[in-house]
Amino acid sequence: MALVGRSWLLLIGFILFYVIYLLFGALIFSTIERPMEDKLRLEVEVLKQEFLNQSCVSAASLENFLFKVLAANKYGVFVLKNASATSNWDLASSMFFANTLVTTVGYGHSTPLSDTGKAFSIFYALLGVPFTMLVLTACVQRLLYPLVLAPVSLLQRSGLEPRPATAVHFVLLLFLVVLCFFLVPAAIFTKVEGSWSFLDGIYFCFISLCTIGLGDFVPGMQPEQKYRTLYLGAVMVYLFLGLMMMYLLLRTFHKMSDVHGLTTLLQLPRCEDSDADEDREPIVDHAESPQRQTEKGASNHLEPGSQVSYNTINKG
């Protein structure tokens, strides 16, 4: 019973902390962004006034026109002269769109306009998202051995204790990932996309690889983009690899905190891993599984961090 109470308490604690975190973020964003927004709004007002003053256009018709332009713009249809060259839905862009859908990044720079497109997106996403997750997990599991377990054992063999070894390895991995998947791509993006600064590049990499995908920066949207198809393909590959590395990083972090005892402290699931197993079939024998189940069940009861689960309910 104490365990149940504790897990509930922990959850409430988490929720509370989460809410506070959100409030804190809201406050900071508000303070930083609002003045800028006001300034911009003022500028646009001035612009509109100037335009109206020097022409015969009435305010109402201008409003009407602007409304339509903005509605079109929302869906990625630009009315400016030089922006109409590339379609948002040629094969490369459509594939890019499908990729953002399936990796759940979801930039939103182009979105389905037709009703059929929307309906299709729903089903496509419902199937494609777990599919992609499956692939990513599988790849990460394969990568785990050469990128994590082997180096850690190497470090251990060269004399380090297990705990510092994992920490050292994690820091090294982190450094490597940041270098290869944030700094270098950001530099490339700055070069290829004329209007992005280096900070914009890093911001874009981060927002994309966390699958947040705000969409304020999207590669390949410049009007005269050379080799657009190749470029978009490269970005897709980058996204996929980057996502994989992020998962790997998280997994390593989890293992490391396991070793360091953080997970039991916070009553989180532990990572039981066996290093040596590689080419195992993903088939769990019915024969072995009941005993594994009971094993786990037994250990669960003893584990201080075991939470009330469906398992225990059924047994009890």
Place this chain on the structure above:
Amino acid sequence: MRHRASVAAPDLLDPKAAAHNSKPRLSFSTKPVVLNTPEDECDTRTTVMRWKTVSAIFFLVVLYLIIGATVFRALEQPHESSQKLAILTQKLDFLVAHACVNSSELEELVRQVVIAIREGVNPSGNSSNQTSLWDMSSSFFFAGTVITTIGFGNISPHTEGGRIFCIIYALLGIPLFGFLLAGVGDQLGTIFGKGIAKVEKMIVKWKVSQTKIRVISTLLFILFGCLIFVALPAVIFKHIEEWSTLESIYFVVITLTTIGFGDFVAGEKGGFEKPEYLDYYKPVVLFWILVGLAYFAAVLSMIGDWFRVISKKTKEEVGEFRAHAAEWTANVSAEFKETRRRLSVDIYDKFQRAASIKRKLSSELGINASINQEMTPGKRTLSANFCEDREGYPTVNLSLSPVPGALARNGSLYLNGLSPEYADRQEIAIIENLK
């Protein structure tokens, strides 16, 4: 026991992955066992796939992307072209209607307006009663979309400071949200699991098989969850935001899978007159997102489970099928060989007898022995029939049913037609006489 189902990296620190591991995991397995504890999720022992499987799945994903791309293109490009045409017509009409405006001025205005829109400022309408996009409730909502990795993008930070802060904020917030999601998912699973257990107890009384119970409970879970987390909010959004049904469902799905395009965002109507409820509306939407995400993650991981089960089952079935096919082929060919052998022996046997009877006849009727070789089919049958009539000669039996016993025991006897069961005693006597 449940089969492995880590659809996503079993890591709590990533909300999507964590969510995929949260309960309930009503995977479709034949074992009548329960949902998994979080501890199980990290077990890598049974989940490392072969390279072949991984690359197969990878190619499938690429194929899926290509298929999606072609379909999207086919659906959307015509629509896009017509939109482009429409807006260009608008522009030209405007220029024609207002002759004092030249096109370059208009271009400039539109460009500025578009930039402003991207920055989040809506130049339409009067600026006096417009609400800021960065007031507390909107910023709160934005922070929520960042942490849940949905990222609508209708608002985004434009200052350098804002962006840097966004990065740091997300770095800390996403794992935090991951823990939360795991916790919520767990509780949700427990609550739901208790209900399912009760239902299952009832159903067990009806003596339904365990598999069916599992299927029923999975379906119940999907149905119930869809009702609470998808259908109900969709109806509410449709009513409040005045979207169509499809658009509401589209918004719900795109949000709960954390894709978050941002073409539809709840609470976006603020900008002109801000309704009073809007202050409470957005936080409630965030709360719904939290719980709905846990549910959706469970559904998505279930779908992933099914993929795994299907692939595993297909593999098994293919293996079984191959084994069966091999067995069947072996059986059939063995039988065929046997039959052929029997047949040939049979036929040889018949001919032997026919030959012996012919000899007998020829000796009786004085027919030249050389004619035996030139016997036409007609004569052959005649003699055979004749023999049949006279001696009860059994007809040549071409059935595949095994002859009772004879073949197995006395194959050699067949070769000269002297099998006791088969031959007529008289025949043997005649033949022996001839010899």
